[in-house]
Amino acid sequence: MNVASKPAMGQATLEDRRSAKVSARDVDVFYGAKQALKSVSIDIRPNEVTALIGPSGCGKSTFLRCLNRMNDLIETCRVAGSIWLDGEDIYTSGLDPVLLRARVGMVFQKPNPFPKTIYDNVAYGPRIHGLARSRAELDEIVMTSLEKAGLIDEVKDRLQEQGTGLSGGQQQRLCIARAIAVSPEVILMDEPCSALDPIATAKVEELIDELRQRFTIVIVTHSMQQAARVSQRTGFFHLGELVECGETEQIFTNPRHKLTQGYITGRFG
Amino acid sequence: MQLLALVATLLLLSAVGFHLGRRRAAARSAAADRRPHSLPVYYGSYVALWSGLPALVVLLGWLAFEPLVVRSLVVDSLPPVARELSPERLGLLVNDVRNLAAGVVTSRDVDPDMAAAAETYLRLKRLGAVAVGVLSLAAAIGGLGLALRRVRPELRARNAVEKLVERLLIGASTIAIFTTVGIVLSLLFESIRFFNAVPIHEFLFGLEWSPQTAIRSDQVGSSGAFGAVPLFAGTFLISLIAMAVAMPVGLFSAIYMAEYAPHRLRAVIKPLLEVLAGIPTVVYGFFAALTVAPLLRDAGTMLGLGVSSESALAAGVVMGIMIIPYVSSIADDVITAVPRSLREASLGLGATHSETIRQVVLPAALPGIVGGLLLAVSRAIGETMIVVMAAGMAANLTANPFETVTTVTVQIVTLLVGDQEFDSPKTLAAFALGLVLFLVTLALNVAALQVVKRFREQYD
Amino acid sequence: MIDERTARRLARRHAAERRFKLYGMASVAVALAFLVALLVTIVGKGYTAFAQTEIAVEVSFDAGPVKEGDFAGLVKSALAARFPEVTARNDKRELFGLISSGADRVLRDMVQDDPGLVGQKRVVTLLASDDVDMVVKGHVTAQSGRLTAPQAEWLASLRQTGAVSLGFNTTFFTAGDSREPELAGVGGAVVGSLFAMVVTLCLAFPLGVSTAVYLEEFAPKNRWTELIEVNINNLAAVPSIVFGLLGLALFLNFLNMPRSAPLVGGLVLTLMSLPVIIIASRAALKAVPPSIREAARGLGASRLQVVTHHVLPLAMPGILTGTIIATAHAIGETAPLLMIGMVAFIVDIPAGFLDPATVLPVQVYLWADSPERAFVERTSAAIMILLAFLAVMNLLAIVLRKKFERRW
Missing domain, CATH: 1.10.3720.10 (MetI-like)
Structure with missing residues (x-):
């Protein structure tokens, strides 16, 4: 299956790699003795939304967390292979994970605002990285981030209230605002809408589409409809392997691989 | 040892009852040709319970009230002169009678009246022992017989047994309530008696503590000898020193264990730290008095500081060591209870581990940590042996940690250990101090438990 | 790639990180050091208590004192026989102070077990007093301890003849409390x-x-x-x-x-x-x-x-x-x-x-x-x-x- 799937994504040429924002080659991930990812190679283009889909436990979240080295935090986890960000290998080049994570932000499955005020939530990143030289500058960053996250109208009068007091959808957009406040280049989103109701989901999806102008976005989702709605490219994971990757439209209308077809037609999931 | 024999006999009777009940249930249901309502075991238990419980009640009642009854009977047998003695004197007299009966040297010459009283005392004791033996055995056999007669196939033995057992369980659970009530009542009663002799404001706000001058009751109140402020201040000072040691060490240990230590190291460190909590406080007291205090005194001499050999510092530092595991284990629990998602959010933004801990984890864990610290303070305030052995008796009102101070618990022990007259203000003062101690620690505990509970609810 | 200001800031942040972790390790080390200090102190001070100094002297079980139950007298005469040069009353009292005041019980038990002993001479190891015990174990020197100068001399003479030995302290496990340390037990x-x-x-x-x-x-x-x-x-x-x-x-x-x-x-x-x-x-x-x-x-x-x-x-x-x-x-x-x-x-x-x-x-x-x-x-x-x-x-x-x- 590994061999069979190669041609499907093997079209990722050197040309692709040069134009890619993030590119991964032969990434293996082990949790202890268990292999969670097998030889994953993919190119993620700038200013596009790349969706990673697949049944649960297929390794899509694991792969996402490799992109900003969040897997380092798990004692038993080991990553092999290479991942480049703008042509720089993030695992071997001595790139500081602290800096890496400032450039590759992350939004999580469940909204997880800090138990601080809305303002402090957004200001957290800029503060630790020393991005603002003055209070006014920090205010500016917070306001524009909230604005970009489409939250400003709802919270501008209550910046000093607890972030945990917002509704679920608002919390998630607050988390997005928090992530973009450090002006990352890439934003990783790990099933950002799975804990939200349909209306909040729609708002976040809209937001993702807007954010694409400025950021490169990788989103893991278990909802094929969501992938179809928000992404330009889609990768399909199955049992730790990237089975197929291509234009979203092509994946959903004309999948090359039988497994992909089975998944998107709902034969398994 | 007669008691043990009696208990053994009663247990044996219950066992016999169990057996008989089971057999009878089987026999009767066979005779009536119908299935018994419950399993045979329940008929057995039914009889056993009815035979054991009444006897147990008799026995416990006797154990609890025998000394009281015997005492009042002995007092009645004393000549009228003796009966008119003040309660304290009478108490001493009765003690002497008891000692005489036990063949121990008494504190006064033996007169015929006393010898007679001792005789009465011994006689009553023996009589009581026989009486309780007969009574409890009668109760056991009676209960057994009655219950056995009730055993019939249609008896709902299981329901009866279960109801009885549930009642027993309820009874057991009220003991905790009774303990609290007992503590409150005993402290309150004796304290009220104390406050009759020494006004409460003098006790709470007086600046001088020297109970030794007030041994005779007619002196009490004339001097301001029961001002507890120096004790409160001493307790506060030593607790402060203890917390100054335990808080940083405990918190940072917890942070290290919860956030940094690899799994295996943590599995070693955590139990080792808990050993510190398992060491009896008397050992810490010995360590403080024998090793730490001289060490600090010598160090002080070298630096040109006058450190007393019973300094507040020595007691406080050692108490701090003792409290480290209380702080660290609660803080560890609380820190690990902070959801992973918050850590990941912070790390995902590019924060370093320590920035995450300081700015996200600790603020989120703060309520729990505060609760833990409050519990630790409560423990420091109530700790007795370390201060008894390492802090002094002198009630100095000072904030200098190199000087000797005394604490509430030290004074309770000093007042109550050794020869004591039960009703002198000197001993009653101990209960008043105990009441203050109880109320303060209770307030701290209630507050701490509330805070911790809220914290847990927040992240559950 | 990264500008100097960011680099400096990053270095500072990492230094803070290392410091913070160090505080944690230091705290654990301090707590464990306390534990070790406590245990080492206790064991270091206490292990000698499991041995007890004994002094071997030749006791003659004379019929007279045995009949009267004056076993302490036997101990005294045995010591007097060992040091015949001690005659003054005060000196004698000091001499008897070398042996524990509970030593006579051993003799009484011996006689009770074997009445045939009466009239015979036996070498018996008797419990030394706590002051002697402390010197023999080296907790205090013969001069700094509570022994008087003649006592120290007698002890030295006893040690020369090999009469002083350390035996396992069974008393400590079997006896109740006592005012005399050498007779006290848990x-x-x-x-x-x-x-x-x-x-x-x-x-x-x-x-x-x-x-x-x-x-x-x-x-x-x-x-x-x-x-x-x-x-x-x-x-x-x-x-x-x-x-x-x-x-x-x-x-x-x-x-x-x-x-x-x-x-x-x-x-x-x-x-x-x-x-x-x-x-x-x-x-x-x-x-x-x-x-x-x-x-x-x-x-x-x-x-x-x-x-x-x-x-x-x-x-x-x-x-x-x-x-x-x-x-x-x-x-x-x-x-x-x-x-x-x-x-x-x-x-x-x-x-x-x-x-x-x-x-x-x-x-x-x-x-x-x-x-x-x-x-x-x-x-x-x-x-x-x-x-x-x-x-x-x-x-x-x-x-x-x-x-x-x-x-x-």
Whole structure:
């Protein structure tokens, strides 16, 4: 299956790699003795939304967390292979994970605002990285981030209230605002809408589409409809392997691989 | 040892009852040709319970009230002169009678009246022992017989047994309530008696503590000898020193264990730290008095500081060591209870581990940590042996940690250990101090438990 | 790639990170160092107490003194015979001070065992006095100790002839308390502790488990049970000395129970450890998954049957572990027992629950207060015994937990 799937994504040429924002080659991930990812190679283009889909436990979240080295935090986890960000290998080049994570932000499955005020939530990143030289500058960053996250109208009068007091959808957009406040280049989103109701989901999806102008976005989702709605490219994971990757439209209308077809037609999931 | 024999006999009777009940249930249901309502075991238990419980009640009642009854009977047998003695004197007299009966040297010459009283005392004791033996055995056999007669196939033995057992369980659970009530009542009663002799404001706000001058009751109140402020201040000072040691060490240990230590190291460190909590406080007291205090005194001499050999510092530092595991284990629990998602959010933004801990984890864990610290303070305030052995008796009102101070618990022990007259203000003062101690620690505990509970609810 | 300002800032942040981690490690190291210092001090001071200095002298069992029971006289004449040059009355008294005042008992026992000894001469090893003991063990020098100059000389002469030896200190394990360090032992205190522990276990375990079972399995959720719960949590944090005051007021003053009795001590410790046992037992009961209860209920078992047949057996390891740990804690408790008079100086080993007794930690406290140098090592040795006892109990609890640990 590994061999069979190669041609499907093997079209990722050197040309692709040069134009890619993030590119991964032969990434293996082990949790202890268990292999969670097998030889994953993919190119993620700038200013596009790349969706990673697949049944649960297929390794899509694991792969996402490799992109900003969040897997380092798990004692038993080991990553092999290479991942480049703008042509720089993030695992071997001595790139500081602290800096890496400032450039590759992350939004999580469940909204997880800090138990601080809305303002402090957004200001957290800029503060630790020393991005603002003055209070006014920090205010500016917070306001524009909230604005970009489409939250400003709802919270501008209550910046000093607890972030945990917002509704679920608002919390998630607050988390997005928090992530973009450090002006990352890439934003990783790990099933950002799975804990939200349909209306909040729609708002976040809209937001993702807007954010694409400025950021490169990788989103893991278990909802094929969501992938179809928000992404330009889609990768399909199955049992730790990237089975197929291509234009979203092509994946959903004309999948090359039988497994992909089975998944998107709902034969398994 | 007669008691043990009696208990053994009663247990044996219950066992016999169990057996008989089971057999009878089987026999009767066979005779009536119908299935018994419950399993045979329940008929057995039914009889056993009815035979054991009444006897147990008799026995416990006797154990609890025998000394009281015997005492009042002995007092009645004393000549009228003796009966008119003040309660304290009478108490001493009765003690002497008891000692005489036990063949121990008494504190006064033996007169015929006393010898007679001792005789009465011994006689009553023996009589009581026989009486309780007969009574409890009668109760056991009676209960057994009655219950056995009730055993019939249609008896709902299981329901009866279960109801009885549930009642027993309820009874057991009220003991905790009774303990609290007992503590409150005993402290309150004796304290009220104390406050009759020494006004409460003098006790709470007086600046001088020297109970030794007030041994005779007619002196009490004339001097301001029961001002507890120096004790409160001493307790506060030593607790402060203890917390100054335990808080940083405990918190940072917890942070290290919860956030940094690899799994295996943590599995070693955590139990080792808990050993510190398992060491009896008397050992810490010995360590403080024998090793730490001289060490600090010598160090002080070298630096040109006058450190007393019973300094507040020595007691406080050692108490701090003792409290480290209380702080660290609660803080560890609380820190690990902070959801992973918050850590990941912070790390995902590019924060370093320590920035995450300081700015996200600790603020989120703060309520729990505060609760833990409050519990630790409560423990420091109530700790007795370390201060008894390492802090002094002198009630100095000072904030200098190199000087000797005394604490509430030290004074309770000093007042109550050794020869004591039960009703002198000197001993009653101990209960008043105990009441203050109880109320303060209770307030701290209630507050701490509330805070911790809220914290847990927040992240559950 | 990254500008200098960012790089500098990053270096600073990483330095802060390392510092922070270092604080953590240092704290753990400090805490563990305290533990080590404590244990090393105790063991270093205490291990010598397990040996005891003995002096071999030739005793002639003369018929006269034996008949009168004057065995102390035998000891004296034996010493006088060994040092014939000592004649002055004061010097003689000093000479006799080398041997423990309890040494005559050994001779009495010898004669009782073998009446044929009378009229014969035997070399007997007698217990040395504590002052001699301290010098021989090297805790003090012959000059700095309490020995007088002639005593030191005699001791040196005895050591030259090889009459002085160190033997295993059985007295320390078998004897009760004594004013003379060389005659004092922890036997009485250990027995007292055991009696108190038996009372505590027999009461606290059934009561604690019953309460836990009731609260966890039977009790409706209402004000009353909530009150009980809050109450138990608070009781667990009440200072132990307050329980002592309760014991004094309730058991001694109100119910007139005997002072210093292990029964009363056990009762106080029961009240003290009950909340801890209840809390631990409830945790163990809670850990049994509800599915087991539902399965049993589904088969028509009554609530009591569910508890006795399924829940309790499954929760028992946890309950036992909690009980053992709580009991171990109670064994080490001192303060409340001081309140109920268990600090008396008691020579006899208690034979029953109502005999005057003391317990091991209180014995430690009493000895720690004694001025004699020889009591320091005995205190430390008593602590070693206490700690060893607690360690065994806790190990038992750990083994129990490991062996029966169940993951649901």
